[in-house]
Each structure stands twice: as structure tokens, then as C-alpha cells.
Amino acid sequence: MGDIMELLWLLLTPLFTLSFIYGGISIFSIISKLRNRVWINPEVKVGTSQNVVILLPLYKERFEDVRNTFLSIISQDYPKDKITLVTILEKDDSQTLKYVDSLKHMVVAVGIKLVKVINESGRRGKAYALNKALNVIPKNSSIVIVYDSGDIVKDRYYIAKVTKLINEGYDVVGAKVYRVGGGVIGKLSYLDTLLWYNVALPGLTKLIGYPLVSGEGLAVSTKFLREIGGFPEKLTEDSYMTMLVALKNRKAALIDSIIYEGAPSTLRSLIKQRLRWYKGYLECLWDLISVY
Structure with a gap:
């Protein structure tokens, strides 16, 4: 019985510690009214x-x-x-390719150029797939924006705003990504992201000096992206991007625009998602200590 209690204590102590830190940062953020100072909305x-x-x-x-x-x-x-949409597909995913082909007329009809990239070398994660498309980016394109399937950007001026910020000297721009869905898990995910982006993240940004950006809706200057050799092929490439921005003393911003993304539908998928995030954060920390 004593061994079981000791094991539970070892497992719960980090959770309680993180909860305490999270709560402290959130209180600091609320008291200091950081939300309106961290999230910017350029004209x-x-x-x-x-x-x-x-x-x-x-x-x-x-x-x-x-x-x-x-x-x-x-x-x-x-x-x-002025927009080029690059869809990146896997060689074993013929069904999604059919979807893209059947929807192609929607974007082409309004003047958007659509390019399809097929990864023939096997699926290795999101960042690897993104890097497969770097060679097709036109040389006259100064900004790269990352979307995920299912992303809905509520701000119709989002592209115009991130373009303005990158023209003003920012290399990376992130947005609010609210994860929404039905059921208890979907509602909890929405509440979690709502509190994270409006309470905890502003406080954390103030403390560490740089914003943690999300991979959905992530905007990067093409020049900076080529300078760092493309998207970091890590579990959490967005967090790693923030680390590189800080190490190179570059500028990043958070734009007050909302992107809706589908939330995990089951507790199992939610836990799996969080474990991947935590593993990715540890990977960033390890590289920061050992490499830089």
C-alpha cells in the first residue's frame, strides 16, 4: 500500500506543480490586464x-x-x-487527392493558384510534409501561412493583417486557435483553449519575452523560413519555431484573430494529443540545453 501511495505521489506532484504555475501565471495575467497588450489587431x-x-x-x-x-x-x-494555395498530400492517400481535385474549381474560379505536392517518400509528420513544399514556393512570395484541414478563419482580413505585421519586421505571427467540438470532450477543449489564449498565454508571453505560437494559421516570413532551413522537423514544430525566433533575436507577434479547429472527439484522442505536445515541449527543452 505504501509503494502505491508513493507512486501516486510521484505521478501527481508534477501535475500539481504545473497546475500551481499555470494558475499563478493566469492570475498575474488577469491582474496586469495583459490580454489587450499582448494580442494586437493592426489596421x-x-x-x-x-x-x-x-x-x-x-x-x-x-x-x-x-x-x-x-x-x-x-x-x-x-x-x-496574390495567393498560391499549396496542398500537400501523401502517395497512399488517393481519396483526399480526389477531394482536392473535386474542389479545385472553387479556388481557381476566384483567381487563386492551386498547386498539388505529392509526398512520394513516405509520411513522417507535419513538418516533413511542409518542407516538401518549399521548393514550389514562388521566389516572389514573401510570406508563408500554414493551415490545417478543417481550419476556419473567422477574421476575413487575417491574411492582410499578418502581411502587414511581417512587412513591419515580424518574422513569425500566431493567432488564437480555438478547438471546438460536440460532447463533453469538445466543450472542455474549447474552454481549455479559451482560457489558454486569453488568460495564461498573455502572462507567459510577458514572463518569457516571446509568444508561443500555434501551428494552425502560423505565418512566417519566407526569408526567415529559408534562413532556418525550413520548418523544424519536431513533434511540436510551432514551439520549436518560437525557440529559434528567440535564439536569433527576431520578432514574433500574436494577432487577435480567431481560427476554429476541430477538437479531439474522445478522451483517448485528447490524452494522446496532450502527450504528444508534452513530449514535443521536452524535445525543445532538450535541444535548447544540448544544442544551443
């Missing part, structure tokens, strides 16, 4: 635009998710002839 002028590339990695997706993301991109108030 944009109609008529100023640059060439933008949107990378959309896909793997065994639902038709509705691909369609919703295409519609979200089309709804952006940005010159469509």
Missing part, C-alpha cells in the same frame, strides 16, 4: 498586398473539412491573384 489598408503562399498538409481528411478550409481561404478579403 489594414485596401490596395497594399504581397504574394502569399498558403501551405495545407492533408492526410486522410474528411471531404467537409477540406471544403470548409477552401471556403475559409476564399472568404479572405485579399487579392486572390
Whole structure:
């Protein structure tokens, strides 16, 4: 019995410690009213635009998710002839390829250029897939934005705003990514992300000096992306990107725009997602200590 209690204590102590730290940062954020200081909402002028590339990695997706993301991109108030949409597919995923082909007319009809990249070397994760598309990015494109299938961007000026910020000297721009879904797990995921982006993250950003960005809706200057050799092929490439921004003394920003993404549907998938995040964070920490 004593051994069991000791094991439980060893397992629960880190959880309690993290909860205490999370709570302390959140209280600090609320008291200091950091939300309005960390999240920025730049004004944009109609008529100023640059060439933008949107990378959309896909793997065994639902038709509705691909369609919703295409519609979200089309709804952006940005010159469509300045947008190149690059879909990245896997060689063993013929069904998603059919979905893209059947929906192609939607984006082409409004003037968006659609490029398909097929990864023939086997699936190795999101960052690897993204890097497969780097060679097709036009040389005159100064900004790369990453979407995930099912992402719905609520701010119709999102592309215009991140373009403005990167033109002003920021190399990385992140957004609020709310994970939504039905059932108890979906509601808990939404509440969790709501508190994270509006309470905890502003406090953490103030403390460490750099914002932690999410991989969905992530905007990166093409120059910086090529400088670091592409997307870091890590479990949490977005967190690793933040680390590289800090190490190279570059600028990152958080834009007050909301992106809706599907939440895990089961407790099992939620736990699996969180474990992957935690493992990725530890990987970032280990590289920070051992490599840099």
C-alpha cells in the first residue's frame, strides 16, 4: 500500500506543480490586464498586398473539412491573384487527392493558384510534409501561412493583417486557435483553449519575452523560413519555431484573430494529443540545453 501511495505521489506532484504555475501565471495575467497588450489587431489598408503562399498538409481528411478550409481561404478579403494555395498530400492517400481535385474549381474560379505536392517518400509528420513544399514556393512570395484541414478563419482580413505585421519586421505571427467540438470532450477543449489564449498565454508571453505560437494559421516570413532551413522537423514544430525566433533575436507577434479547429472527439484522442505536445515541449527543452 505504501509503494502505491508513493507512486501516486510521484505521478501527481508534477501535475500539481504545473497546475500551481499555470494558475499563478493566469492570475498575474488577469491582474496586469495583459490580454489587450499582448494580442494586437493592426489596421489594414485596401490596395497594399504581397504574394502569399498558403501551405495545407492533408492526410486522410474528411471531404467537409477540406471544403470548409477552401471556403475559409476564399472568404479572405485579399487579392486572390496574390495567393498560391499549396496542398500537400501523401502517395497512399488517393481519396483526399480526389477531394482536392473535386474542389479545385472553387479556388481557381476566384483567381487563386492551386498547386498539388505529392509526398512520394513516405509520411513522417507535419513538418516533413511542409518542407516538401518549399521548393514550389514562388521566389516572389514573401510570406508563408500554414493551415490545417478543417481550419476556419473567422477574421476575413487575417491574411492582410499578418502581411502587414511581417512587412513591419515580424518574422513569425500566431493567432488564437480555438478547438471546438460536440460532447463533453469538445466543450472542455474549447474552454481549455479559451482560457489558454486569453488568460495564461498573455502572462507567459510577458514572463518569457516571446509568444508561443500555434501551428494552425502560423505565418512566417519566407526569408526567415529559408534562413532556418525550413520548418523544424519536431513533434511540436510551432514551439520549436518560437525557440529559434528567440535564439536569433527576431520578432514574433500574436494577432487577435480567431481560427476554429476541430477538437479531439474522445478522451483517448485528447490524452494522446496532450502527450504528444508534452513530449514535443521536452524535445525543445532538450535541444535548447544540448544544442544551443
